[in-house]
Amino acid sequence: MEAPGDDGEAVARSSELTTAEVSDAALVARCRAGDDDAWRELVERFSRYVYAIAVQGFRLSQQDAEDVFQDVFARVYERLGSLRDDDAVRPWIAQLTRRVCIDRLRSGSRESDADLDDLPELPAEDALGAVEEAFDVHEAMAELPQNCQQILDRFFARDESYRTIGDNLGLPAGTIASRISRCLDKLRDSFEGRNAPPAASGRQVT
Numbered sequence: 001m002e003a004p005g006d007d008g009e010a011v012a013r014s015s016e017l018t019t020a021e022v023s024d025a026a027l028v029a030r031c032r033a034g035d036d037d038a039w040r041e042l043v044e045r046f047s048r049y050v051y052a053i054a055v056q057g058f059r060l061s062q063q064d065a066e067d068v069f070q071d072v073f074a075r076v077y078e079r080l081g082s083l084r085d086d087d088a089v090r091p092w093i094a095q096l097t098r099r100v101c102i103d104r105l106r107s108g109s110r111e112s113d114a115d116l117d118d119l120p121e122l123p124a125e126d127a128l129g130a131v132e133e134a135f136d137v138h139e140a141m142a143e144l145p146q147n148c149q150q151i152l153d154r155f156f157a158r159d160e161s162y163r164t165i166g167d168n169l170g171l172p173a174g175t176i177a178s179r180i181s182r183c184l185d186k187l188r189d190s191f192e193g194r195n196a197p198p199a200a201s202g203r204q205v206t
């Protein structure tokens with residue numbers, strides 16, 4: 001789904017997009033204007049989100065999830081002009097992804113001559129809500145200073161001890177707990193700033 005590159009100026013614009021904080025709405029506006037670098041950033045920003053809905057929400061296989069990914073972003077590219085509120089791009093992409101996942105399940109059912117009643121149970125709202133929350137946390141983490149991202153990743157994702165973290169970061173083990181506490185405070189502030197209810201996407205998906 002990546003647009004072809006062109007020259008050094010495009011590379012510079014791409015670097016600016018990835019290093020500066022760009023809102024969803026600003027990114028969509030650049031995509032509408034034909035900015036290939038913005039399109040690449042849009043795909044990168046929401047790729048994990050789409051894949052998580054397919055795999056964790058709808059329990060699709062890796063191959064099916066990859067097909068959903070391609071289909072979703074093809075539709076996003078074709079229909080971005082119909083999006084009424086640029087700030088609502090995330091719920092719009094989520095809605096598109098749900099539709100494509102359901103179509104994929106139904107298609108698989110027909111190919112296997114199975115009854116539609118035998119389709120896997122659609123994910124409960126709390127399952128999709130967990131995907132949404134994980135995406136929110138991921139975005140909030142990306143806004144933290146690099147040292148906070150590193151220490152929280154080691155403690156929570158890698159399950160490293162205070163001593164192991166201290167040895168790797170060259171810090172006394174006794175200071176790790178206070179560092180984690182301060183970084184969690186920053187994460188909470190960042191997360192709460194992103195926790196406003198999303199704007200309704202309207203009748204965007206067909």
